Amino acid sequence: MMEGTDLREQAIKRLKDRRDLQAHVLAFVLVNAVLVTTWMLTGPAWLFWPAFVLLGWGIGLVFHVWNYFYGTRITEEQIRREMQHLGGTGGTGGAS
Numbered sequence: 001m002m003e004g005t006d007l008r009e010q011a012i013k014r015l016k017d018r019r020d021l022q023a024h025v026l027a028f029v030l031v032n033a034v035l036v037t038t039w040m041l042t043g044p045a046w047l048f049w050p051a052f053v054l055l056g057w058g059i060g061l062v063f064h065v066w067n068y069f070y071g072t073r074i075t076e077e078q079i080r081r082e083m084q085h086l087g088g089t090g091g092t093g094g095a096s
Contacts, residue, residue: 024061025061028058031057
């Protein structure tokens with residue numbers, strides 16, 4: 001039963017992460033659409049100033065997407081290696 005509970009917790013966390021990512025993408029699109037529209041309505045100047053927000057926030061969004069697809073899965077092998085490292089069985093004998 002413990003394994004089913006663990007799987008359920010992982011599924012719930014994954015669903016919450018997906019919802020958070022969707023909210024982040026929606027906020028990015030809506031806020032930047034307002035900024036670009038404001039830029040256009042105020043007479044487009046030579047400087048496309050919304051680009052600063054798009055670039056800065058876009059970098060953060062890319063990291064969020066990367067973390068969702070590649071950074072949230074922890075394998076049993078990674079856990080085992082970390083436990084060995086913390087236990088001092090990594091070949092150093094635990095001496096610091």
